[in-house]
Amino acid sequence: MIFSAMAIGLLLSAASCQKELGYTGFVDQDAAAETQINVTTDKAVYEPGATVSFSANTMPSGAIYVRYKHLGQIVGDEQPLTGATWTWTAPSEDYKGYMTEIYQKTAEGENILATIAVDVSTDWSRFPRYGFLSSYSEMTPEACTSVIANLNRLHINGVQFQDWHWKHHWPLAQDKVSSAPLETYIDIASRETSLATIRNYISLCHQFGMKAIFYNLCFGALEDAEEDGVQEEWYLYKDANHTSRDVHTLGAPFKSSIWLVDPGNPDWLDYIGEKTDAVYEHLDFDGYQIDQLGDRGSVWDFDGNPVDLTARYGVFIDEMKSRQPEKDLIMNAVGSYGSDDILGSGSVAFAYNELWESEAQFSDFKKIIEDNMSFGGDNMKSVFAAYMNYSRADNIGTFNTPGVLLTDAVIFALGGSHLEMGEHMLGKEYFPNSNLGMDETLSDAIVVYYDFMTAYQNLLRDGGSFNDIVVTSADGTVNIRAWEPAIGSVTTLGREFADRQVVHFLNFLNADSMSWRDMNGTMPEPQLLENVAVNIALPSAKEVSSVWIASPDTDMGASRQITFTQEGTSIKVTLPSLKYWDMLVIEYE
Secondary structure, three states: OOOOOHHHHHHOOOOOOOOOOOOOOOOOOOOOOOOOEEEEEOOEEOOOOEEEEEOOOOOOOOOOEEEEEEEEEEEEEEEOOOEEEEEOOOOOOOOOEEEEEEEEEEEOOEEEEEEEEEEEEEHHOOOOOOOEEEOOOOEEEEEHHHHHHHHOOOOOOEEEEEEOOEOOOOOOOOOOOOEEEOOOOEOOOOOOOEHHHHHHHHHHHOOOEEEEEEEEEEEEEOOHHHOOEEEEEHHHHOOOOOEOOOOEOOOOOOOOOOOOOOOOOOOHHHHHHHHHHHHHHHOOOOOEEEEEOOOHHHHOOOOOOEEOHHHHHHHHHHHHHHHOOOOOOEEEEOOOOOOHHHHHHOOOEEEEEEEHHHHHHHHHHHHHHHHHHHHOHHHOOOEOOOOOOOHHHOOEOOOOOOHHHHHHHHHHHHHEEEEOOOEOOOOOOOOOOOOOOOOOOOOEEEEEEEEHHOOOHHHOOOOOOOOOEEEOOOOOOOEEEOOOOOOOOEEEEEEEEOOOEEEEEEEEEOOOOOOOOOOOOOOOOOOEEEEEEEEEEEOOOOOOOEEEEEEEEEHHHHHEEEEEEEEEEEEEEEEEEEEEEEEEEEEOO
């Protein structure tokens, strides 16, 4: 995270104008489903064979049924629902996503009334869905529960505790004589912080099956660091004669600028390692979100030796892992700086990229994901700290729904996830900034998008490989092109598995820019397309057994079979509709 001068000023204007995430069922064209049903589960993730408890805010009269699907196929039998609460025993297989569909049968077929995903996974890093917290004033247990329950509805399985700490060089606030933790203290932004609130949040994360991860820089020291034992010889310098320390300057209301130390200095590693051990001793965190500040240019140590910061990151990670091997580590690659060394350490849970102007194009998401797998292995998952409507967030207002949903559609289709949800949606690198809220449309839609990412995780982010697939408009009315995205087109993205071909359709027909940042919130709502007939050239001569489609923009993400015709290695299908994103799945014999 990099604090900009603008972010400093925004601290003073951050507003509590957020609409609480009510998360009613999201229905677009399905007007028949008049009753909106909000369904929740008791956890964000489940062990294989665990009992999943569901609760609905209401249940309409008449015959209502529930079924569970894995990748479009019904698991077990449909069941009638006789009340607003029920349970389901999760299957015994690990690392699977499921879609729960609640529906009514009609003379014309059925109406989908509500959906909710279920993730059955024993390790959160397999499918990370990362959220955040950013404010820790004295709060009631009920207020803390409301925040975590909202994240639970999005199946967030890991929570980053941003800006919770006392000092970067001494994260846990302690009495310097007794070493007892301080129950209240002032954070770097001069906010009063309650240790009881932090403890309560950690406990709630664990109750909902989430990991609690604390944030800190790997090399930060505040102005009083030398009083606390940090030595002059540990710092980074902007010259070989150690006359000018490297500093990240912050003004009011921040209580100090941040001076940088050498993250690979052995004495610093011992010092910050002990301070980090103290965090784990007193707080039940599950891991450490390590931050940096991007490319600092040329820097030297006290002895005048040039310092390769990226190489030092691997040293820092190795030291933290050796001290607490059971704890998870995640390290920010700011603008991809140091990604090779960070992921090459073999000790981080997943890749975490904070994106800036140098990586502002939709096409950059795919490149970064591929680079991360190259550096860390094919199973390396990617999480993007990608701040939406960045300039718009200078003022009080709302996020631009089309910009957010189009960006999430691209990230999720590529197999990544988006760090964006906490007490509010994230618009700035200073996480407590809450200038922008979500309107009702976005608040409802974001739930369906996270359900979709979770339910179909085995197609979106579990193996397979990107492949070039040729898709053309059957009647020539739609401009369809393969990845990379372009204004005025529907962009396709293929992912090939041994037994199926996935084709994503992403709608850029009305896009005003190829920058995902949508800085001023001008991205227009995409044109809704209906009955889009396409020809798809299959990559191999295989017999197609079925084709199904799912979209977070239709039927709340529920899947449905569609008809197709096959001629040799080509099939013709008709997409019922396309708003932001459709996922078409071609199953082979």
